[in-house]
Each structure stands twice: as structure tokens, then as C-alpha cells.
Amino acid sequence: MTGPTIAAVDAFALRIPFDHWAPPPQFAGRARTTLDTVLIRVTTDDGLVGWGEAYGSFWSAVTAAIDEWVAPLALGQRVDDAGLPERIERTLHNLGRTGPTVHAISGLDIALWDLRGKRAGVPVAELLGGRRRDRVPVYASLLQYYGEADRLRFAIDRALGAGFSQIKLHERTVAAVEAARAAAGPDVPIMVDTNCAWRPDEAAAPVAAMAQSNILWIEEPIWPPENFSALADLRHATGVPTAIGENAGNALDFEKMRAAACVDFVQPSAIKIGGLTPLWRICTEAEDAGLTCVPHSPFFGPGYLATIHVLAAKKRPSALERFYCDLACDPCGRFVPIEGGHVAVPTAPGLGGDPDLELITRFLA
Numbered sequence: 001m002t003g004p005t006i007a008a009v010d011a012f013a014l015r016i017p018f019d020h021w022a023p024p025p026q027f028a029g030r031a032r033t034t035l036d037t038v039l040i041r042v043t044t045d046d047g048l049v050g051w052g053e054a055y056g057s058f059w060s061a062v063t064a065a066i067d068e069w070v071a072p073l074a075l076g077q078r079v080d081d082a083g084l085p086e087r088i089e090r091t092l093h094n095l096g097r098t099g100p101t102v103h104a105i106s107g108l109d110i111a112l113w114d115l116r117g118k119r120a121g122v123p124v125a126e127l128l129g130g131r132r133r134d135r136v137p138v139y140a141s142l143l144q145y146y147g148e149a150d151r152l153r154f155a156i157d158r159a160l161g162a163g164f165s166q167i168k169l170h171e172r173t174v175a176a177v178e179a180a181r182a183a184a185g186p187d188v189p190i191m192v193d194t195n196c197a198w199r200p201d202e203a204a205a206p207v208a209a210m211a212q213s214n215i216l217w218i219e220e221p222i223w224p225p226e227n228f229s230a231l232a233d234l235r236h237a238t239g240v241p242t243a244i245g246e247n248a249g250n251a252l253d254f255e256k257m258r259a260a261a262c263v264d265f266v267q268p269s270a271i272k273i274g275g276l277t278p279l280w281r282i283c284t285e286a287e288d289a290g291l292t293c294v295p296h297s298p299f300f301g302p303g304y305l306a307t308i309h310v311l312a313a314k315k316r317p318s319a320l321e322r323f324y325c326d327l328a329c330d331p332c333g334r335f336v337p338i339e340g341g342h343v344a345v346p347t348a349p350g351l352g353g354d355p356d357l358e359l360i361t362r363f364l365a
């Protein structure tokens with residue numbers, strides 16, 4: 001065996017308080033007071049460290065998946081073994097084809113990309129074929145305001161004042177979208193994410209009404225999100241571009257979406273879909289087929305950095321999703337400050353910078 005091997009895999013579950021200037025929104029049936037994520041540190045036998053990130057809303061399950069299942073299969077394996085995460089996924093497929101196990105593997109995969117970039121002395125974007133742009137625009141992804149026009153107006157004014165040029169709402173009513181359009185003015189692109197608000201026969205009327213406010217896309221309008229034929233029907237009936245993909249289980253789901261002609265903007269998530277490896281494959285295949293990839297990225301660690309490298313290297317320019325709130329701890333924010341509504345693509349080897357261990361330790365779950 002040649003090359004460095006994986007000597008340790010450590011998981012750090014973080015619970016980060018946030019302020020979105022309103023009472024806590026609901027998430028998964030309870031009030032959300034923290035944004036949770038799992039950072040993964042991979043240490044090699046020659047002492048190099050790489051960082052990854054796994055979707056952490058169910059952080060206790062993800063850390064268990066890492067500690068009990070993923071780490072034992074990763075230890076001793078070669079860092080430059082690009083097929084390792086997929087082999088682990090196959091080995092663990094009985095534990096679930098998505099969810100905490102695959103989220104954990106996503107974090108490992110991202111950390112291995114960080115290590116490969118560091119070892120080669122190049123930013124990850126170079127490993128993806130090279131950057132096509134040095135900076136990417138960022139859109140303000142508002143949290144939920146439940147149609148409260150004053151709060152929507154406050155958040156939109158604040159975002160536009162800070163230089164953001166695009167807004168995404170997490171709202172479900174026509175009135176909320178109208179209020180947002182009134183606040184933003186006629187020219188700011190507005191996207192609407194409904195988080196699977198409607199059954200298929202309920203969606204057409206509200207989506208057509210929202211289209212009167214000139215929305216760029218409607219995101220996850222249909223429950224369940226994998227009902228691609230219903231989404232295709234909605235897209236055809238309303239003419240409104242659709243966005244979907246953050247809840248997809250694997251890369252094959254995106255092929256099925258394309259076959260169903262149900263989507264304009266695909267949204268694979270680095271920290272849910274298996275890591276940067278499948279994210280890049282999905283992105284490339286989708287854009288080669290004429291779609292636009294706008295990765296899901298309402299998170300703040302190495303997965304966020306990985307997403308920036310994808311946006312820098314991919315064929316079509318598109319904006320980075322930034323959850324719009326103040327964070328008590330922004331693990332990687334200092335490497336990619338938002339200035340004038342853009343982030344500069346990191347130039348340091350790897351993803352662009354390691355989370356500050358002393359800082360994140362204060363927010364451990």
C-alpha cells in the first residue's frame with residue numbers, strides 16, 4: 001500500500017444559535033432555535049488534516065453513523081482512494097439509502113477532497129477542472145416569516161442593503177410572495193421555496209398566482225418531492241420553472257428527474273447526497289443536459305466551501321444559497337466573507353480553510 005492512509009475520523013456536532021429577527025421558526029415539528037451541523041475531521045497517518053461536513057439536523061444519528069459504521073470502514077484506507085466513499089455506501093446500503101448514514105458518508109467524502117487539494121497544493125476548484133470564475137454571487141435565503149409582511153419587508157430591506165441581489169423566500173402563500181415583491185421592487189429576482197407545501201391537485205392554483213409576482217422558480221412545490229410526474233404536470237400547466245433536489249436520495253434520482261422533464265434547476269446537496277463526488281457528477285450531467293445546477297447550501301462549514309468550489313468550476317454561472325440570519329458561530333465564514341453580494345472563491349489549498357477548533361468547541365452539542 002502506498003500513500004498516506006486515514007488514521008482518525010472525528011465528528012463534531014454543532015448547535016449554532018441564530019437570529020433571523022423573528023420568533024423561532026418551526027422545523028421538523030418543533031421550534032428551531034439552533035442551526036445544527038456535523039463537522040468531520042479526517043487525520044492522516046502523516047499528520048495532515050482535512051475537514052468535511054454532514055447534514056446535521058439529526059446530529060445525534062449522524063455522529064453515531066460516523067463513529068459506529070463509517071469510521072471503522074475508513075480507517076487504514078488510502079486518502080487518494082477516490083472510490084472509498086462509494087464503496088462504504090455500498091457496504092452500508094442496508095442501513096438506508098439516504099438519511100444519517102449517507103449524510104455521514106457525505107462528510108467523509110468532502111474531507112477527502114480537502115485532503116487531496118491540500119496534498120496537491122491546489123484549491124479544490126482546480127481538482128474539478130479549474131475555476132471558470134473567481135467570485136460567485138450569493139442569494140439571501142430567508143428563513144420562514146409565515147406571511148408576516150412587516151418581518152418579510154425588514155429582512156428583504158436588510159438583505160438588499162447588505163448588497164444581496166437575489167432573494168429566496170420560504171413561504172407558502174400568494175400574499176407573502178406579493179408582499180415580498182412589493183418590498184423588493186420589480187427587478188430583484190425572487191425564488192419561492194415551499195418545502196413540499198401541496199399535494200399534486202392543490203399546487204397549480206397557488207403557483208400560477210405566485211407567478212404573477214414574477215418568480216424565478218418554485219422550489220419543492222409538491223408533496224412528496226419524489227413525485228416527479230406530478231411536478232412535470234405542474235411545470236407544464238403553469239409554465240413556472242421548478243427547482244428540486246435537496247431531498248433526493250442519490251444521483252440516479254436526478255436522472256429520473258431529467259427523464260420526467262419535471263425540473264429546470266437541480267439542487268443536489270453536498271452534505272446530504274454523498275459528498276462533493278456525487279454533487280459534481282450530478283451538476284455536470286445536469287448542465288450538459290441543459291439544466292442549471294443551484295446546489296442546496298443552507299449550512300456554513302466545509303460543505304458550504306465545497307459548494308463554492310462547485311459554483312466556481314461548473315459550466316453555468318449561478319448564485320450561492322446563503323441562509324440569511326446572524327450566526328453565533330460561523331465556522332468557515334472568515335474564509336469567504338460576503339462583500340457586495342459576492343464571495344471570492346478560496347485560493348488556499350483544499351477547501352480554503354479549516355474551522356477554528358477553539359471556536360467550534362464552544363458550540364458542541
Ligand SMILES: [Mg+2]
Pocket residue numbers: 193219220246296
Ligand atoms: Mg429548499
